Amino acid sequence: DAGVTQSPxxxxxxxxxxxxxxxxxxxxxxxxxxYQQVLGQGPQFxxxxxxxxxxxxxxxxxxxxxxxxxxYSSELNVNALLLGDSALYLCASSxxxxxxxxxxxQYFGPGxxxxxx
Amino acid sequence: xENVEQHPSTLSVQEGDSAVIKCTYSDxxxxxxxxxxxxxxxxxxxxxxxxxxxxxxxxxxIAVTLNKTAKxxxxxxxxxxxxxxxxxxxxxxxxxxxxxxxxGTRLSVIA
Numbered sequence: 268d269a270g271v272t273q274s275p276x277x278x279x280x281x282x283x284x285x286x287x288x289x290x291x292x293x294x295x296x297x298x299x300x301x302y303q304q305v306l307g308q309g310p311q312f313x314x315x316x317x318x319x320x321x322x323x324x325x326x327x328x329x330x331x332x333x334x335x336x337x338x339y340s341s342e343l344n345v346n347a348l349l350l351g352d353s354a355l356y357l358c359a360s361s362x363x364x365x366x367x368x369x370x371x372x373q374y375f376g377p378g379x380x381x382x383x384x
Numbered sequence: 385x386e387n388v389e390q391h392p393s394t395l396s397v398q399e400g401d402s403a404v405i406k407c408t409y410s411d412x413x414x415x416x417x418x419x420x421x422x423x424x425x426x427x428x429x430x431x432x433x434x435x436x437x438x439x440x441x442x443x444x445x446i447a448v449t450l451n452k453t454a455k456x457x458x459x460x461x462x463x464x465x466x467x468x469x470x471x472x473x474x475x476x477x478x479x480x481x482x483x484x485x486x487x488g489t490r491l492s493v494i495a
Binding site: 271300307308309310311312315323325357365367368369370372373374375376377378 | 388425428430433473479480481482483485486487
C-alpha cells in the first residue's frame with residue numbers, strides 16, 4: 268500500500284516568487300496536515316484539512332495557504348517567498364474521523380525541500 | 385501554548401547498549417505522545433505512540449514511558465543496532481491542538 272506522496276522532491280526559487288507543493292494522502296485517509304521543518308528543528312504545524320475544510324492553522328503568515336481536493340489530495344501555496352521560507356515541507360495524512368487536530372496518528376511523507384535564494 | 389523540551393540533543397551509544405531519550409511538556413491537558421524517527425533525506429516515521437490512559441507501552445526493542453504527574457515521557461531503545469542511528473523526535477498534543485515537536489535527538493550507534 269502506498270504511503271504519503273509529495274511532489275516535487277526538491278525546489279529552488281528566488282525571493283518574491285510563489286511556490287505550490289503537492290501531497291497525496293494514504294488511501295482511505297481523509298485528513299492532510301502540512302508542517303515546516305527548518306534544519307535542526309522539529310516539524311512545525313502549518314495547516315490541517317479534512318473533507319476540504321480547514322480544521323486548524325498554525326502561527327504562519329497569510330502568505331501561506333492551502334486547499335484540499337475532493338480526492339483528499341492537497342496543495343500548499345506560499346507567496347512572496349522569503350529566504351527564511353527555506354525548509355523541508357512535510358505532508359502528513361490521518362484517517363480524519365476524530366475531530367481534534369492532534370488526536371489521530373499522523374503518517375508523514377518524504378517532504379519537499381525548498382531552497383529560496 | 386504547549387512547549388516540548390527534548391534531551392539530549394545528541395547521543396552516542398555502543399551497539400548492543402540501551403538508549404534513552406527524555407521529553408518534558410508544559411500543558412497538563414496533553415494526552416497524546418508520539419515518537420518519530422527521521423533518517424537522512426526522509427520524512428519522520430512513527431515508531432511508537434502512547435496515550436495518557438497508559439503509563440508504558442512496548443514494541444519489541446522500543447518502549448515509551450509516561451509520567452503525567454511530572455509531565456515527562458521517555459523513549460527507551462534496547463539492544464541498539466547501527467540501523468537505529470537517526471534523529472528522533474518526541475511530540476505532544478491535547479488532541480484539540482496540533483502536535484508540538486521537540487527539537488530532536490541525533491542518535492549514533494557505534495558498531
